[in-house]
Amino acid sequence: MKKIILMAVAVFTMLCGASSCKSQKTLSEATTVADPADEVTEIAPIQYTKPAQTTTSAAVVQNTPAPVVVQQQPAVKDRTEKVYVVESTDNNKLKGFNVIVGSFGSKTNAENQKNKMIGRGYKAFLVRNESGMYRVVAASFDTREAATSIRDMIRTTYATESGTCAEAWLLIPQK
Numbered sequence: 001m002k003k004i005i006l007m008a009v010a011v012f013t014m015l016c017g018a019s020s021c022k023s024q025k026t027l028s029e030a031t032t033v034a035d036p037a038d039e040v041t042e043i044a045p046i047q048y049t050k051p052a053q054t055t056t057s058a059a060v061v062q063n064t065p066a067p068v069v070v071q072q073q074p075a076v077k078d079r080t081e082k083v084y085v086v087e088s089t090d091n092n093k094l095k096g097f098n099v100i101v102g103s104f105g106s107k108t109n110a111e112n113q114k115n116k117m118i119g120r121g122y123k124a125f126l127v128r129n130e131s132g133m134y135r136v137v138a139a140s141f142d143t144r145e146a147a148t149s150i151r152d153m154i155r156t157t158y159a160t161e162s163g164t165c166a167e168a169w170l171l172i173p174q175k
Contacts, residue, residue, distance in 0.1 A: 078170040086126040093125055095140040097147035098171040101154060102136035102164045110134035113164060135171060
């Protein structure tokens, strides 16, 4: 009986040990940063051609399909919600399209992220929604194009910063 229990424990230990030694990655780390220890193999794209047809003309034409371009989807979709500027009477700071780099239930955490963005040269400020969540606005614009451009630049520049700037998104305030 003891031998069976010892065998079961040994098998269990081997199975659990083999699967739990790998490091866990968050979704944003797994999709944005390659681990230098990971082996990367490049694969050449497959090109399909039509087989040549026998014709009476001297020239044979081969058609090669155009490569398929896959566009990257935004990490987080744009949102529309009713918000107001925190600790300011200047509601003109809040424009039609706002780049959000953090969302917090705690004002202290939101202030820390805001100060980090100010240190990076942004005119960051806080807004609060009707649910009580604090949003850190890195920049505010009148046009979607300008806001999207800055949002994408922030995502690229701070791609390894999990949980905040790497998932920057646009907020369109409701009136």
